[in-house]
Amino acid sequence: MGSRINFFKQYISNPGSIGAVAPSGKILASLMLDGISLDQASTVVELGPGTGVITSEIQKRISSKVRFMAIEKNPSFVNDLNQRLDQVEIIEGDATHLTRLLESRQLDQVDVVISGLPWAAFDGSIQDSILSEVASALAPEGRFVTFAYGGIHLFPKARAFRQRLGKYFGKIERTQLAWRNLPPAFAYHCNK
Numbered sequence: 001m002g003s004r005i006n007f008f009k010q011y012i013s014n015p016g017s018i019g020a021v022a023p024s025g026k027i028l029a030s031l032m033l034d035g036i037s038l039d040q041a042s043t044v045v046e047l048g049p050g051t052g053v054i055t056s057e058i059q060k061r062i063s064s065k066v067r068f069m070a071i072e073k074n075p076s077f078v079n080d081l082n083q084r085l086d087q088v089e090i091i092e093g094d095a096t097h098l099t100r101l102l103e104s105r106q107l108d109q110v111d112v113v114i115s116g117l118p119w120a121a122f123d124g125s126i127q128d129s130i131l132s133e134v135a136s137a138l139a140p141e142g143r144f145v146t147f148a149y150g151g152i153h154l155f156p157k158a159r160a161f162r163q164r165l166g167k168y169f170g171k172i173e174r175t176q177l178a179w180r181n182l183p184p185a186f187a188y189h190c191n192k
């Protein structure tokens, strides 16, 4: 419950960066992660872990040998995640610097990128910059997964984001809607 309260507090102080009033639920996390073969991956990156709901689900599905990093911009979330989660490298940073953050850790390619970023709150230039970083960081057979809020996905910035996905990924599949998520949401599963 403490995490949910902190999430809401962070939303009140910075709605444009947090982008939702509550963390994702486990049903949405399953829609995002089912079918991703996380157990086969050797490097996994999460963008915008927030209070770590999806992070914890990823941890259940990866092997003990995987390198798992989560990049979060909000210092309060970083602090909280560092105290609660181990076996994940929490990096305080901006997803727009993804390749630089990886290079400084001697990594040039990752197998899976899982995003919890609020795309519909971002301007086109930020969407483009992060998607370009993700596409450069992903291995040729890599997977990119993200979510969108139902209804909001019809707003101009969200529609622009869906179009941009097509610029960077050859195959994009949309899951069903998780109605019980707050707000309801679905996932996009993307391959280069």
Ligand SMILES: C[S@@+](CC[C@H](N)C(=O)[O-])C[C@H]1O[C@@H](n2cnc3c(N)ncnc32)[C@H](O)[C@@H]1O
Pocket: 017, 018, 019, 020, 022, 023, 024, 047, 048, 049, 050, 051, 052, 053, 054, 071, 072, 073, 074, 077, 093, 094, 095, 096, 115, 116, 117, 118
């Ligand atoms: C909609 S919340 C999702 C949080 C969590 N993934 C979940 O599903 O509950 C968006 C998260 O992205 C983070 N964020 C926003 N912009 C970011 C950026 N440029 N780089 C890294 N994290 C960012 C926010 O601080 C917040 O934790």
